[in-house]
Amino acid sequence: MEEDKVRGKAEASGWPARAWRLLSAIRSESPLIQCITNMVSMDLMANTLLSAGASPAMIHSADEIPDFTPHARALCVNVGTLSADWLPAMKLAAQFASQSAKPWVLDPVAAGASGFRLKACLELVELKPTVIRGNASEVIALSKASLGPTKGVDSSHESTDAVEAAKSLAQASGAIVAVSGAVDIVTDGERVVGAHNGVPMMQRITATGCSVTALIAAFVAVDPLHALEATVSALSIFGVAGEMGMNLAKGPASLRMHLIDSLYGLDDAVVHSRVTITSFS
Numbered sequence: 001m002e003e004d005k006v007r008g009k010a011e012a013s014g015w016p017a018r019a020w021r022l023l024s025a026i027r028s029e030s031p032l033i034q035c036i037t038n039m040v041s042m043d044l045m046a047n048t049l050l051s052a053g054a055s056p057a058m059i060h061s062a063d064e065i066p067d068f069t070p071h072a073r074a075l076c077v078n079v080g081t082l083s084a085d086w087l088p089a090m091k092l093a094a095q096f097a098s099q100s101a102k103p104w105v106l107d108p109v110a111a112g113a114s115g116f117r118l119k120a121c122l123e124l125v126e127l128k129p130t131v132i133r134g135n136a137s138e139v140i141a142l143s144k145a146s147l148g149p150t151k152g153v154d155s156s157h158e159s160t161d162a163v164e165a166a167k168s169l170a171q172a173s174g175a176i177v178a179v180s181g182a183v184d185i186v187t188d189g190e191r192v193v194g195a196h197n198g199v200p201m202m203q204r205i206t207a208t209g210c211s212v213t214a215l216i217a218a219f220v221a222v223d224p225l226h227a228l229e230a231t232v233s234a235l236s237i238f239g240v241a242g243e244m245g246m247n248l249a250k251g252p253a254s255l256r257m258h259l260i261d262s263l264y265g266l267d268d269a270v271v272h273s274r275v276t277i278t279s280f281s
């Protein structure tokens with residue numbers, strides 16, 4: 001009953017209609033999204049983008065960036081399996097994206113796990129990402145610019161623990177900051193919006209976080225002037241796909257498959273009845 005009330009309010013706010021409009025734009029425009037990502041996530045990330053209707057390209061060589069990056073509608077940079085030889089290409093691509101006024105999205109995987117990784121993430125933040133999406137521990141580490149107690153790529157905090165960290169990171173960087181978790185939190189440093197869709201089993205599939213970051217890049221590609229709204233919409237749509245997938249899944253492996261199928265098959269009615277987004281401030 002309480003859940004129905006929250007959904008009713010979300011519907012009245014126009015969020016479901018916006019999420020559906022942006023998903024439809026991705027399906028019709030099929031934006032080219034360049035992804036420089038970790039070796040674990042490449043497959044799920046590319047398939048997430050394809051099932052949403054976007055066109056992924058996992059192109060990471062610095063030799064190709066000057067020719068290729070200007071053609072992409074958005075860039076996704078993910079430091080999950082970072083090494084010193086990949087970092088220059090990430091920075092170069094970010095510079096090309098910024099110079100050509102294309103949105104780019106940073107996923108600071110395990111930012112607080114090592115000094116090398118934290119420094120690299122802070123340097124990437126200096127290159128003005130449009131959106132930063134991490135889990136709560138990553139956003140707290142990046143916001144404080146300090147190493148923390150780490151579970152590596154997984155979070156040891158709830159997303160709601162990271163609201164202040166996310167706001168201050170957004171204010172300091174100029175980026176929209178998204179913290180994923182049971183409730184996904186999105187802020188521009190002033191407004192705070194919560195996206196409530198998703199199922200806990202999504203945490204049991206590696207690279208769901210990476211994949212939703214790439215999906216954010218696709219949503220921002222089709223609405224670059226409203227990056228906060230596009231980010232919230234992407235997180236909600238991915239969460240709804242998880243909910244629909246969970247109705248058919250027996251565990252993480254089948255959820256992985258059904259999530260992708262559900263994202264591909266989402267329709268207006270499902271998006272309007274399930275998307276649940278609320279303003280926190």
Ligand SMILES: Nc1ncnc2c1ncn2[C@@H]1O[C@H](COP(=O)(O)OP(=O)(O)O)[C@@H](O)[C@H]1O
Binds near residue numbers: 136155184208239
């Ligand atoms: N407890 C949860 N309930 C519902 N959805 C969740 C939960 N935890 C994570 N998710 C969803 O799973 C996806 C990955 O988020 P998360 O696990 O926080 O990222 P990461 O893999 O980077 O740590 C997001 O779409 C998020 O909304």
Ligand SMILES: Cc1ncsc1CCOP(=O)(O)O
Binds near residue numbers: 153
């Ligand atoms: C397990 C692992 N190790 C390095 S990157 C990576 C994937 C992390 O994916 P996600 O952040 O989406 O859980």
Ligand SMILES: [Mg+2]
Binds near residue numbers: 109134210
């Ligand atoms: Mg992650």
